[in-house]
Amino acid sequence: MNDVDAPTRAQTEAGIPAQGARQRRPDAIRPDDLRAEGEPWTWLLGGALALGIVMVLGLLLLVAWNGATTFWPRPIEVVTLTDGSRIAGEPVRSQAFRPGPQIIAELPPGIRARIAxxxxxxxxxxxxxxxxxxxxxxxxxxxDFQRSAAERPGDMVLIERLEWGVFVGRIVGFTHDGERTTTGDPRNPALEAAYRAARARWAEIRRIERGEIGTVNHHLEAERLRLRRVLLGDHPPAEREAAERRFAAEEPRLTAAYQRLAAAAQRLRAENARDTIILQEIGGREVTLPLSAVVRLVRANDMTLTEKIGVYLSRWWEFLSEEPREANTEGGILPAIFGTAAMTLLLVIAVAPFGVVTALYLREYARQGRITAFVRISVNNLAGVPSIVYGVFGLGFFAYIVGASIDRLFFPEKLPSPTFGTGGLLWASLTLALLTVPVVIVATEEALAAVPRSMREGSLACGASKWQTIRNIVLPRAMPGIMTGLILAMARGAGEVAPLMLVGVVKLAPELPIDGFFPFVHLERSFMHLGFHIYDVGFQSRNSEAGKPMVFVTTLLLLALIFLMNIGAILVRNRLKRRFQGSQF
Structure with a gap:
């Protein structure tokens, strides 16, 4: 030890530290203490991260498992109760519960003792x-204390119907061309042939009504609106008379075509009325059902594994390609899939130019000062505004102001029925674009700021203008960051529901925004959305238990749709990153 720093004996005895010697505080952390390296905080933060990952994975696994198993065919159990009555159905789930005092008082002493x-x-x-x-x-x-016996008879069937949900029971017989055949065999070849013929006629009726009759009705309505437009406008008398003559010539022709098609559909319905199936529930009551109203006949207790897989896949195909029925608790959700994808793509198309141009001005052109700082603070605050507020703004501004003005200028013949003056796909997309534009602005600004200043200076030194520098140097290298903002905007916009309830989403919209009539893309139409479909089925259906499987499978599909769209955007972003990875000074 240095003599200068060494304490004298007198100082040591008096408890006086030597000159230059550092005093140790009583609460000082020793070097060998774990807190000196921050290890407790590291473990705490790591544990919080692991817990968050586990919770997210658990949620995804819950949704994936319940959604993927929804369409797997379950067996039908016939349960005999202690009072002698019987019920038949698919076992869905089991749980523990606490019986009420009145129920317990009516039980035999042995069962009461076991429950106690x-x-x-x-x-x-x-x-x-x-x-x-x-x-x-x-x-x-x-x-369980009311169950006396349970069995799974092979003749029990589950009938998926167009109306009233499923039917659980037995087949008593069927009629074909008005002649009744008594059979309880669900595999009867005659029954299967009659069923296929009835469903083919049902599909033909649907094609006539939605295809050919729909086309006739569209042309008839177009002629009526064309005449009304001429009569409402300031046109010369000769033009008005020509319009009236044209309508007088077209209306009888279109009406005759409609009547001919309606008669053809009625003949097919009469043929379908002659083919019926007689069903019997477990209590003995019979129900006669047209064969054309049977969507699927499932022999729940008498199927091989291959047949079960076939039923499973057919239910998935129906779910992805058909329209909903039974208050959205049965059938498919094709309109909701199309509406969600179309709205998200329109949202991206609308939000990208607004967000990028605003960020370019704030970062590259605007003079940095109090006004620019205030604008940035306002943009950040917009991200915290409740989404329902954007819905109210979209309804008031886009639908009632902009849309009503468009109707007065371009669609006066349709008034007072609104065209653009009500909620629709276009206004919903623009509303969500406003909701997500702060995310794109912030991400774009950060991406522009990350481009090295030397690149800008080099471009300007070579004689390029400021806009040429931004277009050829800055924007391409900032594009990966801009894509990140668009991905975040896409993910948030696709999952929003509250604003859509005001600006265009509906419970049922079988008519897609795209069809074969000019202008082919109809952005003014209402649409269905997967997020609203989940809300409607889970909380607005007649039976929450009946809608719960559809909630899980729709949630799984919504997550898959967002995942696919995000993956596509991420692939584009990574491609841009690789392109400009080594292009920095």
Missing amino acids: ADGGIADRTLYRTGNYDLYGDDFRWVP
């Missing part, structure tokens, strides 16, 4: 009994 020994807890099973037109409900809870 289990702490007053018993088990019960939820069965999907179907037959809503007979029972007034689709599901029924059965406590």
Whole structure:
């Protein structure tokens, strides 16, 4: 030790530290303490991250499992209760519950003692009994202490119908061309042939009504609106008379075509009325159903693995390619898939130029000062505005002001029925573009700021103008960051529901925004959305249990759709990154 720093004996005895010697505080952290390296905080932050990842993965696995297993065919159990009655249905799930005092008082002493020994807890099973037109409900809870016996007969079938949900029971017979055949075999070749013929006629009726009759109605309405437009406008008398003569000539022709097609559809309906199936529920009541109204006949207890896979895949295909039915709890969601994808793409098309141009001005052109700082603060605050406020603004500004003005200028013949003066796909996309534009502005500004200043100076030194520098040097190298902002905007916009409820989304819109009539893309039409479909089925359907499987499978599809769109944008972004990876000074 240095003599200067060494304490004298007198100083040591007096407790006086030597000159230059550092005093140790009583609460100082020793070098060997874990807190000196921050390890407790590292473990805490790491644990929080791991917990968040586990929660996200758990949610995704829950949605994926319940969504993927929704369409797998389940067996049908016939349960005999202790009072002698019987029920039949698909077992959905089981859970523990606490019976009420009145229920326990009516039980035999042995069962009461067993429940008391289990702490007053018993088990019960939820069965999907179907037959809503007979029972007034689709599901029924059965406590285990009320079950006397359970079996799975091979002749039990599950009939998916166009109306009233599923039917659970047995086949008593069927009629073909008015002649009744008594059979309980669901594999009867005659029954299968009659069913295929009836469904083919049903498909033809649907084609006539939605295709040919729809075309005739469109042309008839177009002629009526053309005449009304001429009569409302300031046209010479000769032009008005020509319009009236044209309508007088076209209306009888179109009306005759409509009547001819309607008669053809009626003949097919009469043929379908001669082919019926007679069903019997477990209590003995019979129901006669047109074969054309049977969507799918499932022999739940008598199927091979290959047949189960076939039913599973056919249900998925129906879900992805058909329209919903039964208050959206059955059928498909093709209009919702199309509406979600179209709205998201229009959102990106609208938000990209607004966000990028605003960020370019703030970063490259605007003089940095109080006004620019205030604008940036306002943009950041816009990201925290509740989404329903954007919906109210979109309805008031886009629909009631801009849309009503468009109707007065370009569609006076349709008034008072609005065309653009109400919610639609275009106004919904623009509303969500406003909601997500702060995300794009902030991400674009950060991407522009990350471009090295030396690149700008080199371009300007070579004689390029400021706009040429921005267009050829700055924007290409900032494009990956801009794409990141668009990806975030796409993900948020695709999942928003509250604004859409005001500016265009509806419960059921089988008519897609694209068809074969000019102008082919109809942005003024209302549309369906997967997010709103989840809300509607989960909280607005007649039976929450009936809608719960559709909630999971629709959620899975919405996540998959967002994932696919994001993956496409990420691939483009990574391609741009690789292109300009080594192009920095």
